[in-house]
Amino acid sequence: xxxxxxxHSCNDLGTGNVGEEVVLMGWVLRRRDHGGVIFIDLRDRHGxxxxxFNPAIEEEVHAKAHQLRSEWVLAVRGKVVLRPGDMANxxxxxxxxxxxxxxxxxxxxxxxxxxxxxxxxxxxxxxxLQYRYLDLRRPEMAANLIIRHKxxxxxxxxxxxxxxxxxxxxxxxxxxxxxxxxxxxxSRVNAGKFYALPQSxxxxxxxxxxxxxxxxxxxxxxxxxxxxxxxxxPEFTQIxxxxxxxxxxxxxxxxxxxxxxxxxxxxxxxxxxxxxxxTYDQAIARFGTDRPDMRFGFEIVDLTGIASGCxxxxxxxxxxxxxxxxxxxxxxxxxxxxxxLDDLTEFAVQFGAKGLAWVKMKAAGExxxxxxxxxxxxxxxxxxxxxxxxxxDLLFFGADKPAVVCQVLGELRAELARRLDLLKKxxxxxxxxxxxPLMEYDExxxxxxxxxxxxxxxxxxxxxSLEKDPAxxxxxxxxxxxxxxxxxxxxxxxxxxxxxxxxxxxxxIGEEEARDKFGFLLRALELGAPxxxxxxxxxxRLMMIITGSSSIRDVIAFxxxxxxxxxxxxxxxxxxxxxxxxxxxxxxxxxxx
RNA sequence: GGGGUCGUAGUUCAGUUGGUUAGAAUGCCGGCCUGUCACGCCGGAUGUCGCCGGUUCGAGCCCGGUCGGCCCCGCCA
Numbered sequence: 223x224x225x226x227x228x229x230h231s232c233n234d235l236g237t238g239n240v241g242e243e244v245v246l247m248g249w250v251l252r253r254r255d256h257g258g259v260i261f262i263d264l265r266d267r268h269g270x271x272x273x274x275f276n277p278a279i280e281e282e283v284h285a286k287a288h289q290l291r292s293e294w295v296l297a298v299r300g301k302v303v304l305r306p307g308d309m310a311n312x313x314x315x316x317x318x319x320x321x322x323x324x325x326x327x328x329x330x331x332x333x334x335x336x337x338x339x340x341x342x343x344x345x346x347x348x349x350x351l352q353y354r355y356l357d358l359r360r361p362e363m364a365a366n367l368i369i370r371h372k373x374x375x376x377x378x379x380x381x382x383x384x385x386x387x388x389x390x391x392x393x394x395x396x397x398x399x400x401x402x403x404x405x406x407x408x409s410r411v412n413a414g415k416f417y418a419l420p421q422s423x424x425x426x427x428x429x430x431x432x433x434x435x436x437x438x439x440x441x442x443x444x445x446x447x448x449x450x451x452x453x454x455x456p457e458f459t460q461i462x463x464x465x466x467x468x469x470x471x472x473x474x475x476x477x478x479x480x481x482x483x484x485x486x487x488x489x490x491x492x493x494x495x496x497x498x499x500x501t502y503d504q505a506i507a508r509f510g511t512d513r514p515d516m517r518f519g520f521e522i523v524d525l526t527g528i529a530s531g532c533x534x535x536x537x538x539x540x541x542x543x544x545x546x547x548x549x550x551x552x553x554x555x556x557x558x559x560x561x562x563l564d565d566l567t568e569f570a571v572q573f574g575a576k577g578l579a580w581v582k583m584k585a586a587g588e589x590x591x592x593x594x595x596x597x598x599x600x601x602x603x604x605x606x607x608x609x610x611x612x613x614x615d616l617l618f619f620g621a622d623k624p625a626v627v628c629q630v631l632g633e634l635r636a637e638l639a640r641r642l643d644l645l646k647k648x649x650x651x652x653x654x655x656x657x658x659p660l661m662e663y664d665e666x667x668x669x670x671x672x673x674x675x676x677x678x679x680x681x682x683x684x685x686x687s688l689e690k691d692p693a694x695x696x697x698x699x700x701x702x703x704x705x706x707x708x709x710x711x712x713x714x715x716x717x718x719x720x721x722x723x724x725x726x727x728x729x730x731i732g733e734e735e736a737r738d739k740f741g742f743l744l745r746a747l748e749l750g751a752p753x754x755x756x757x758x759x760x761x762x763r764l765m766m767i768i769t770g771s772s773s774i775r776d777v778i779a780f781x782x783x784x785x786x787x788x789x790x791x792x793x794x795x796x797x798x799x800x801x802x803x804x805x806x807x808x809x810x811x812x813x814x815x
Numbered sequence: 816g817g818g819g820u821c822g823u824a825g826u827u828c829a830g831u832u833g834g835u836u837a838g839a840a841u842g843c844c845g846g847c848c849u850g851u852c853a854c855g856c857c858g859g860a861u862g863u864c865g866c867c868g869g870u871u872c873g874a875g876c877c878c879g880g881u882c883g884g885c886c887c888c889g890c891c892a
Contacts, residue, residue: 258849272852292842311852334843336825341841341853343827348884401892421892448891572818572888661892675892729892773885784885 223247226297226327233269237318239302246271246321247329249359250294251340260287264296264321267364272311272320273298283326293332293339293356299325347775352789354780366777369488370765374441376487377461380480386437386463391426393419393443399731399739400676402446405456408805419445422758424675425743427464428715431754432746439463441761450784452773453707453763457782463712464756470700470714473755474654477702477710485650488768497652497702505655510632512658515706517651518644520550520635522628523609529621534596540621547621550631551609552638555616556582556590562641566618569637575630579619583611593619636706645705647770653703660684660697661729669730674699676729677722677743678713679755685721692728698755709764712757719747 228247235244248266255261260275275287290296300321311317336353337345339360350357357363378388397404397418404418420426422444430438440462447456461480465473478495485493498516505514508521529537529547537547552558558566567578581591587606594602611617618634620627639645660680661670670692672678680688684695699713716722722744726736736744765777775781782788802809 252852252854254851254854256849256851256854257847259851260849261851261854263852270852274850276849278849306850309850309852314852317852334825338826338842341826343841345826346822346884349826351884399892402890424892446891449889451891452886454891574888672892678892783883785883787883789884 223297223329224327226299226325228297231268232264232266232271233315235271235302235316235319235321237304240304240319242302243299243324244302244321245297245299246273247297248295250290250292250296253290253292255288260284260290261320262287262290262296262298264298265359265361267368269315269361271316272305272314273300273323274320275323275326279322280324283323286326286328287323290328291332291334293335293359294328295330295332297325297327297329298323347783348789351775351781351783354790358779363776366765366769366771367779369769370761370777372488373484373761373765373768376484377439377441377480380483381437381439381463384437384476384479386439387435388440389430389435389438390440391420391423391430391442395420395426398425399735400672400729402448405445405447408807410804413806421446422460423462424677425740427462427756428677428743428751428754429746431464431466432749432751434466434752436466437464438756450782450786453766455762455774455778455781456786458774459761461710461759461761462756463758464754466752466754468753468755470656470698470755473712473714473757474700477757477759481652481702484764485768491650493650493652495652497654499654499656501657502655502659503657506628509635510628510630511706512655512701513703513706513708514632514653514655515636515639515645515651515703516653517646517649517705518635518639520552520638522548522550522631522635524548525605525608525619528601528604528608532596532601533598534593537619537621545622546624546627547619548627548631549605549609549617549619550635550638551611552616552618552635554614555638555642556584556614558582558616566634566637570620570630570634573630573633574626575620575622578630578634579621581611581617581619583613583615583617585613587611647767649705650767651705655701655703656699658697658699658701659693660695660725661692663693670728672725672729673697674711674713676726676731677715678725679716679721680725685724688724688728695728700757702757702759704764704767707763707767708760709767710757710759712755714753714755717747717751717753719744722747 226245229245232246232248246264248264251263251265251270253260253262258277262273264271264273275284277284298321300323302319303322305318305320335356337349339356358367394407394417397406397416402421404421407417407419409415409417423440423442427438442460442462443457444460445457450456478497482493482495485491500514502512505512508514510522525547526541530541532538541547563580570578579593581589581594584590587603589602609617618631620631658673660678661672664671674697679698680695681698687695697713699711701708702710716725723733723736762774762777766774769777771777780788780790787793
């Protein structure tokens with residue numbers, strides 16, 4: 223840089239700076255060489271400033287500017303001048319002025335970038351990730367990282383102001399049963415033993431409460447070795463919190479405040495707490511999912527009572543055999559084509575539906591439908607009335623086991639909303655989902671599984687039911703859902719050893735296994751554990767929604783591909799035999815030639 | 816583990832029924848150009864059609880396999 227030192231960013235000069243001599247540093251975004259005068263759009267993290275090289279002012283500097291190319295790194299000294307005549311560019315924050323260059327220092331040259339940084343061309347994900355450092359130079363990507371920083375700052379400030387301590391917990395910890403697949407780290411000093419990377423700091427934050435820290439938080443990486451999705455990465459970040467001597471209401475209140483502060487600092491929006499609430503049972507009944515998107519209607523309506531005894535054998539048999547029949551009314555969708563309906567049927571089938579019955583509402587309550595003929599006039603009228611259907615509506619039916627019907631209709635209403643463009647990105651619709659069941663029966667494993675995790679407290683009045691009727695026990699858990707995405711979840715925890723053992727027993731984890739896997743927690747519960755509870759938010763998903771991104775990758779600096787690889791570093795990679803030997807690992811697969 | 820979709824110039828894409836020398840835009844290189852802002856004009860260079868195999872007189876195109884990207888199901892307490 224020689225003696226040059228940056229005086230301003232490329233976004234902060236305006237008419238008020240005219241006449242000042244400044245030094246800017248940044249990258250060449252575009253070059254417009256007129257043979258005589260040369261214009262350079264200089265870009266840094268903050269914005270763009272136009273630099274002018276005029277041969278009549280500094281001939282030598284102008285000659286040097288002639289060789290500039292995309293993404294060369296420059297230091298430019300010059301005078302801020304008003305753009306002449308009507309040459310101001312209203313599209314630029316700095317468009318009223320330009321820098322008349324008197325000195326140009328080329329800090330580095332660059333090869334032609336593998337993809338353009340100055341256009342809105344969709345570049346393939348592999349290439350973007352392989353050259354992520356170039357991808358992140360693009361203003362939209364930089365903006366995402368900047369807004370993520372603001373979010374994290376807002377959270378830290380808010381939690382500090384509310385008495386929380388930021389405390390780190392180990393990354394090398396032990397594998398615990400249940401939950402997602404662990405990432406394992408072999409121990410060199412302990413032959414044949416493994417650490418696991420944390421799926422969350424759950425047990426440590428509870429131990430910090432037992433340690434008397436009272437209010438803890440951490441913005442922390444978590445690891446789950448499961449398949450990836452547009453909103454799922456194997457390593458992701460949680461805003462993790464835990465509080466002592468509180469109930470659900472206090473946790474909800476403090477986190478609503480945190481989310482409010484976060485939206486104010488990032489988007490300057492008031493999300494207006496308190497947020498809506500819905501019970502788990504209501505969410506499933508009305509929306510078919512425990513993370514309802516309530517930005518639109520199409521609510522699910524139960525028809526099992528009508529179906530039982532109706533003329534349509536398929537519905538009747540399912541209703542009489544303990545299944546359910548439910549439907550949604552897609553208002554004003556009777557114009558859907560045969561192909562639309564075929565596509566939606568195919569969509570429903572992938573969630574386990576055996577088909578998708580539909581009815582197009584014609585004038586005077588008349589049905590146009592392949593199944594119309596199976597119903598009596600009275601039955602049709604009753605269904606029409608129950609669904610509030612009028613001319614131009616389109617009805618969809620689900621008839622199957624409850625879980626299948628709920629999922630199919632839940633996904634279907636979301637798909638309808640996508641097709642009808644009802645999902646406005648700037649409409650932030652929060653809802654707390656409460657009163658979850660503590661556990662549900664796993665048909666494959668033939669045992670109960672915790673819906674949240676095994677440390678979630680059951681409701682006091684349900685503790686006695688743990689042994690005889692585990693399925694009827696409700697928990698003290700709560701999830702925060704934003705636009706159909708679960709962005710946070712937590713619970714009041716168990717702080718009594720006898721209750722913890724009962725819950726573990728109901729989950730078919732006997733005392734011996736419990737002692738082996740969570741002995742340290744059980745012991746801690748014997749030594750003055752205070753009542754406590756907490757919550758964790760998925761920062762990446764939250765940022766995805768706040769920035770309107772379609773993938774979690776767009777709010778993570780160095781994300782992984784769907785096969786969990788990193789095209790930039792080419793991780794994961796092979797290691798030497800020596801490294802494996804040191805770790806007491808002996809691969810039994812054949813090395814590829 | 817399963818379903819879908821994509822892979823052609825540096826980039827984004829087109830490529831007909833299998834038929835001569837694989838195109839467009841943009842970028843890149845050179846020239847001209849003193850007020851552009853996606854500058855303009857003239858000229859030029861640029862291909863492992865992801866990879867392997869098959870069918871065929873002939874394959875970017877058809878078939879089989881494989882690798883990779885993305886989306887989804889399962890999975891994600």
